Amino acid sequence: MDDLSAPALASDEGAASAGLVHFTAIKSDDAFLVCDAHGDILGGADGLFAADVRILSRFRFLVGERSPSQLSSGLSHESVVFTFHGANLDLPPMGGRATPRGVIHIERKRLLFENRLYERVRCANYGLDEIMLPLAFEYDADFRDMFEVRGMKRRRRGELLATQLTGRHAIFAYDGLDGVRRTCALGFSEPPWRMTTRRADFMFSLRPGERVDLFVEAGAEEHEPPARERFVRALAGARGRVREREGRGGQLGSSATDFTVWLEKSRADIALLVTELATGPYPYAGIPWFSTPFGRDGIITAWQLLWLAPDLAKGVLGFLAAHQAHESSRFRQSDPGKIMHETRRGEMAALEEVPFGLYYGGVDTTPLFVALAGAYLERTDDVATIEAFWPALRAAADWIERYGDSNGDGLVDYPRGAPPGLTNQGWKDSEDSVFHADGRFPTGPVALVEVQGYAFAAFRAMAAMLRRLGRPGSEIWDEKAEAMRRRVEAKFWMEEDGFYGIAVDGDGALCRPHASNAGHLLFVGLPAPDRAARVARRLMSAEFDCGWGIRTLAVGSARYNPMSYHNGSVWPHDTAICVAGMARYGEREGPAKLIVDLFGASSFFGMRMPELFCGFPREAGEPPIAYPVACMPQAWSAGSVFMLLQACLGLSIDAGRKEVRLVRPTLPEGVDRLTIERLDVAGARVDLRFQRLDNVIAVNPGPLSDRSVCVVLEG
Numbered sequence: 001m002d003d004l005s006a007p008a009l010a011s012d013e014g015a016a017s018a019g020l021v022h023f024t025a026i027k028s029d030d031a032f033l034v035c036d037a038h039g040d041i042l043g044g045a046d047g048l049f050a051a052d053v054r055i056l057s058r059f060r061f062l063v064g065e066r067s068p069s070q071l072s073s074g075l076s077h078e079s080v081v082f083t084f085h086g087a088n089l090d091l092p093p094m095g096g097r098a099t100p101r102g103v104i105h106i107e108r109k110r111l112l113f114e115n116r117l118y119e120r121v122r123c124a125n126y127g128l129d130e131i132m133l134p135l136a137f138e139y140d141a142d143f144r145d146m147f148e149v150r151g152m153k154r155r156r157r158g159e160l161l162a163t164q165l166t167g168r169h170a171i172f173a174y175d176g177l178d179g180v181r182r183t184c185a186l187g188f189s190e191p192p193w194r195m196t197t198r199r200a201d202f203m204f205s206l207r208p209g210e211r212v213d214l215f216v217e218a219g220a221e222e223h224e225p226p227a228r229e230r231f232v233r234a235l236a237g238a239r240g241r242v243r244e245r246e247g248r249g250g251q252l253g254s255s256a257t258d259f260t261v262w263l264e265k266s267r268a269d270i271a272l273l274v275t276e277l278a279t280g281p282y283p284y285a286g287i288p289w290f291s292t293p294f295g296r297d298g299i300i301t302a303w304q305l306l307w308l309a310p311d312l313a314k315g316v317l318g319f320l321a322a323h324q325a326h327e328s329s330r331f332r333q334s335d336p337g338k339i340m341h342e343t344r345r346g347e348m349a350a351l352e353e354v355p356f357g358l359y360y361g362g363v364d365t366t367p368l369f370v371a372l373a374g375a376y377l378e379r380t381d382d383v384a385t386i387e388a389f390w391p392a393l394r395a396a397a398d399w400i401e402r403y404g405d406s407n408g409d410g411l412v413d414y415p416r417g418a419p420p421g422l423t424n425q426g427w428k429d430s431e432d433s434v435f436h437a438d439g440r441f442p443t444g445p446v447a448l449v450e451v452q453g454y455a456f457a458a459f460r461a462m463a464a465m466l467r468r469l470g471r472p473g474s475e476i477w478d479e480k481a482e483a484m485r486r487r488v489e490a491k492f493w494m495e496e497d498g499f500y501g502i503a504v505d506g507d508g509a510l511c512r513p514h515a516s517n518a519g520h521l522l523f524v525g526l527p528a529p530d531r532a533a534r535v536a537r538r539l540m541s542a543e544f545d546c547g548w549g550i551r552t553l554a555v556g557s558a559r560y561n562p563m564s565y566h567n568g569s570v571w572p573h574d575t576a577i578c579v580a581g582m583a584r585y586g587e588r589e590g591p592a593k594l595i596v597d598l599f600g601a602s603s604f605f606g607m608r609m610p611e612l613f614c615g616f617p618r619e620a621g622e623p624p625i626a627y628p629v630a631c632m633p634q635a636w637s638a639g640s641v642f643m644l645l646q647a648c649l650g651l652s653i654d655a656g657r658k659e660v661r662l663v664r665p666t667l668p669e670g671v672d673r674l675t676i677e678r679l680d681v682a683g684a685r686v687d688l689r690f691q692r693l694d695n696v697i698a699v700n701p702g703p704l705s706d707r708s709v710c711v712v713l714e715g
Contacts, residue, residue, distance in 0.1 A: 024075060024082055025287035025633065027272055028112035028238065030345075031219075034288045035059075037073045039084045039108045039119075043140070045149065045288065045629070048117055048184075050220055052292065052346030054149055055172070055184035058140035058198075059218075061108065061121065064091040064099075065136070068106045074606070078242045079268045079633065081235070084108040094132040103127035104206075113234040113241075116219035120231050123204065124211035135202040135214070141172035141184045145346040147354055150289065154353065163197035168225050170197065178350040185222035189215035245271035245281070249309025249680065252645075255673035258607070262599055265607045266641040269633035270305065279322050280315025283639075286611055286631030295320055295340045295365035296427060297636050299372050300573060304639030306372075306379050307646050307653055308679070313376045314385055320369055321392035325360050333361035333421045337399030339369040341425075354420075361421035362429075363414040366396045366404065367454035371524070374461020377468060381655035381682050386465055397462050400455050401480075410487050411447035411504060412455045418444075426451060427574075428517070428552065432559060433566040434503050437512040439558035442505030449492045449500050450520035456484040457524040468656065485526055498534035500527075514554035516544065516574050522581025532585045539578055540590050547618025548601040549575040549594065562615035562625075569627060572598055572609045576640035576647075583647035588666045595644040595668045609637035649690070650714075655682040658708060664715035665690060665697050677702065681709045 023046060025034045034046040041047050041059040048056035061067070068086035075082055086106045091099035103126050110119040125131055148154060161173040169187040176182060192200040204212045215226035224230075246267050254260045274281045277293075284290070285297040298320070302313035323343065325334035332355055333341075341362030349357035373393055377386050386393070404412040414425040416434070423431040426448040434448070435441050459481035466474040492500045492510065500518040501510040519539050522532050538544065543554040546562070549570035553560050562568040575598065579591045597618075602609055604623035611634040614625040650663035658681055667674055672692045679686040686709050687702025699713055 024073070026075070026080065026082055026110070026112050027284070027287055027291060029115050029275055030291075031112055031115040031117075032287050032291045033110075033112060033117060035082070035110075037070060037084070038067055038086070039073070039082060039110060040067070043142070047144075047149070048218060049146065049288070049291070050115060052146040052344050052349065053182055054144045054146070055141055055182065055220060056117075056139065056186065056218055057142040057144065058138055059186075060138040062136040062138070063088050063104070063106065063123075064134050069101070077264070077268065078239060078246070079265070079272045080111055080238045080242050082108075082110045088133075091131070091134070094134070097129065099127065099129075099131045099133075104131070104133065111235055111238050113238040116223075116234070117217060118226070118231050118234040119216040120228075121214040121216065122211060123206065123214075125206035125208055128208055130205065130207045133204045133206055133212075135204065137188075137200045137216070138198060139170060139186055139200070140198055141174070143172075143174035143176075143182050143184075145348040146289070146344070147346070147348050152348075152354075154348070158347070165195055165197065166222075167191055167195075169222055170195070170200070171222060176347040176350075178347050180347070180350070182347075183220055183222075184218060185220075186218045187216070187222070187226050189213075189226040189228075242268060242271045245274055248311055249305070249678070250307075251677045252308075253675045253677070254671050256671045258603070259599060259668065259671050262602055262607050263641060263645075266609065266638040269608060269638035270301070270635060273633055273635045273638075274312070277315070277319055279318035281312055282315050282319050283312065283635040285636075286634035289629075289631055290634075292342065292344055293319060293340075294342050296362055296368060299365065299368045300577075301635040301639040303372055303375060304573070304576065304636065304643040306375060307651060308642055310376060310380050310382075310680075313372060313379075314382070317369070317373055317376065317385075317389055320365075321389050323358065324392050324395060329360075330418075331355050331420065332357075332359055333418065335360075335399060335403040337366070337395035337397075338403065339366040339396055341365055359421065361414075361418075361425050363404070363412060363425040363448065364427065364451045364454050366399050367412065367451065367458040369393075370396050370400075370458035371454055371461050374457070374464050377465055379653050379655055381468075383468065387469065390465075390469070393462070393465070397458060397477075400458060404455070406445045407506070409447075409504075409508070410483070411491070412451050413445035413447040413506075416442065416444035416446045416506075426517075428515075428566040430565045432564075434511060435513065435559055436505075436509070437558060442503060442509070442511055444506045446506070447504045448517065449488070449502055450517040452484060452488045452492070453521040453524040453526050456481050456488070456526050459484060488521070488526060489528070489531075493531065498531075499538055500535065513557045513559075514538065514543070515557075516550055516552045516578055519550070519574075519578030519581050522584060523577045524581075525584055529585060532581075536582045536585065536587055536590060539582070540593075542617075545594075545597075546570060546615045548597050548613070548624045550578050551615040563627070565612070565627075568615045569612045570601075570615050570624075571612045571637070572640040573636035573643075576643040580643050580647045583650060586664070588648065588650065588664055591644065591647040592666050592668055595641075595648055596670070598640070598644065599668065605632065608632055609640060610634065611637055653679075653681055657710070658682050658684065659710045659712060660686055660688070661712045662688075662699060662714065665699060665713075667692055667697055675702070677704075681706075684709045686711070 047054040071085040073084040088104040107122040158176040164171040194201040217226040285294040298316040302316040325338040344356040463474040463477035503511040610632040611630040674690040684706035
């Protein structure tokens, strides 16, 4: 993501020391929670966060002064509800006999709804004797900014106020240096027998077969005491909201149960991360570090889902158009027409201790914005929306040419290491991700190979949109696209390697390491077919393909490290983009293999796709190696599943022509039948059924398909 808040930065502090591999995250609107397998918050990378500030930094549940033993824990199918099952350890005598371990079942059921935490603690006595059950909660609130949790140091902070106790509530407050008072109210359905500013103690008497429920709530505001009715209402609301989001657009099913679960879990992760903004739905990038709108991530995620659910792209385009830059700022790295990289609402952003309140330091987001708009128009034929966004699209295209090319060489570039923002400004934005073959860092400005591809796609999109809008000038943008194609082929192609270099530096020298960035050129269709075939073969070779996905950097390159953030790890979204590029040039065998590989990896991550994982070679009988501070869920990782499937099917949609095109479709190994239902094409419904018959994939429309849509099958 960004090297001021990416996992690599904080490797010496809280987040990385705790790791995230064994943590669970849930989200609602602008709040999210990260906890361990017991459901506890212990003050490392975990906590309850709201608007980029941690409002609950400790929340530990004890039974007789000890954590209960764990039986199981995990998320519900729709990724909304966290449930812990446990049992008591030995309890000391309390007016009678001691209670042996394993006679009290403990269930913690938790969710977030409308920025508020709801939890039910249920204890049931399966013993033969009446017991006295001592329960306790330890709690605290440090109101640390997200960037502090990530490891950044501050010279000074605001004032933590005295905790207020109101019988069933502990109310924490903090007066920030930005003049904002932030609060957290933690409440219980039963009055504790003892309550201090950091702990609440309860004592329950349970007869054999009896159970007791205790309800807990936490949020920025104090409400009425927690109660069963409030918990049930929140549970129904949270589940209903995710189901409604999952139900938008086309629906998928398959004959392979586990594969269907993968599809559904990925769709649920997207639904969980989507937040309804004034401009429409927007997928927040990932939990915990990036639960906020990111430009690049939102665009890629919307593109991955475009064929299934185009309303997400409309929401993303609307938000980014509304936050387009209109002035130049070195601090925010903005210029007129540029599309934002990231927005934050914490105290440090408000005080401009970091530039990310509204930050524009991404060189690729602006051309991607224009390219997505073109893809959205082709997919939906929604001319009215493109007309409404046209001033923003025109300004973005002007930025590409006027500000995006700082040295006049015709390439879109960025000033490497320009303070106070990011060192590198492509999707591989860690400090060490762009370098020469000998490991030296390049001089600025840096022109990344994939960014030129995005600009090429943006120019082609401008031409196509002008034609559809009936406006003049499309041929000018067509020529700009072809000029960019010629420059990329001349400056980045390495004939002896059969590959493209990663970047051109400020001296005009090519950075020659073999990186997955070249696969993004295939995604936009820039290379000639023979060069695209050579790139695809390299990406499918053992240098890149580790058996679980495509590495970000080829084995043997300088700075190659399978444990690094960007130099040898596997990012599912990156693999999906490369696979979609291969499919664009007619490749099907590679996409079919890689979707199975990533599906196999997901089985070790709870049928979900993490932000990234290590790029070590696949070993028989062994799982992929996790990257310890990777976000999960992560929007563009979850969305990669759908881009991979689209690539296998060779599927494209042209709503203006009311046409669905399938070019040599294939199905992943182990999937013999696949259904797509309620696919919207210019207001008409399309259902498709794919079935493997020996070595042939048969395709038939469903009985409810609108016959006004033409389904074209090639090969």
